[in-house]
Amino acid sequence: MSQSSAPSNGPTRAQIVAMARDWLGTPYQHQASVKRQGADCLGLVRGLWRELYGYEPEAVPAYATDWQSAREGNLLQMAVSRHLVPAPASNMQPANVLLFRMQTTGPARHLGLISDQGRFIHAYAGRCVTESWLSRWWLARLVSTHDFPGVTS
Numbered sequence: 087m088s089q090s091s092a093p094s095n096g097p098t099r100a101q102i103v104a105m106a107r108d109w110l111g112t113p114y115q116h117q118a119s120v121k122r123q124g125a126d127c128l129g130l131v132r133g134l135w136r137e138l139y140g141y142e143p144e145a146v147p148a149y150a151t152d153w154q155s156a157r158e159g160n161l162l163q164m165a166v167s168r169h170l171v172p173a174p175a176s177n178m179q180p181a182n183v184l185l186f187r188m189q190t191t192g193p194a195r196h197l198g199l200i201s202d203q204g205r206f207i208h209a210y211a212g213r214c215v216t217e218s219w220l221s222r223w224w225l226a227r228l229v230s231t232h233d234f235p236g237v238t239s
Contacts, residue, residue: 096236097138102181105137106130106199106207112215116151127197127209128162131183134199135169138234143169151211163194163229170232178231184220186227194229 097105108121115124119132128149132142144165166185173182178200186196198208201217206224209215218224 096238097234098238099179099181102134102138102199102234102237103201103207105134106181106201107217109133109209109215110207110217112209114209114211114213114215116211117146117149125209125215126211130207130209130215131197131199135234160193162197166194166197166230166232169235171235171237173231173233175228175231181233181237183232183234184224185229185232186224187229188227196227198224 109125109130112120112122112125112130114126115129116126117129118124118126119129119136121133125133128146132146136142147161149161163185166183170183173179178184180200180202182200184198184200184206185194186198187194188196196208196210198206198218198220200220201207204220205217206220207215207217
């Protein structure tokens, strides 16, 4: 689904956050996207997309497990730009998808979703899908903020 074909009666922010919270506790598994069985950060967002729209917008190529890898370049950032709608980082809201760069000179390699004021849901190695504080450490690594297409207040 491209940004231009966003549904007019899309999901609410509260619905998206509730869907994301239903993924809490899903074990971390690299490249997986199955609620309660396994997911990584991209897998969480892919799973939410499927729940919202019934399909995935494109096939996902294999990708490295480490945050430092520049082998894929900015593929994640480009995919986010193709399928999600830019939102102002100065006015973060629940259900915003967050894109992070873990190394100051590296590509964007991590995703999360605002769940509440100062909190976000994400998955990372050694953990399950979890809700964390959106601390200064995370905010310093924020690249961009987006919405799912058609999201309503």
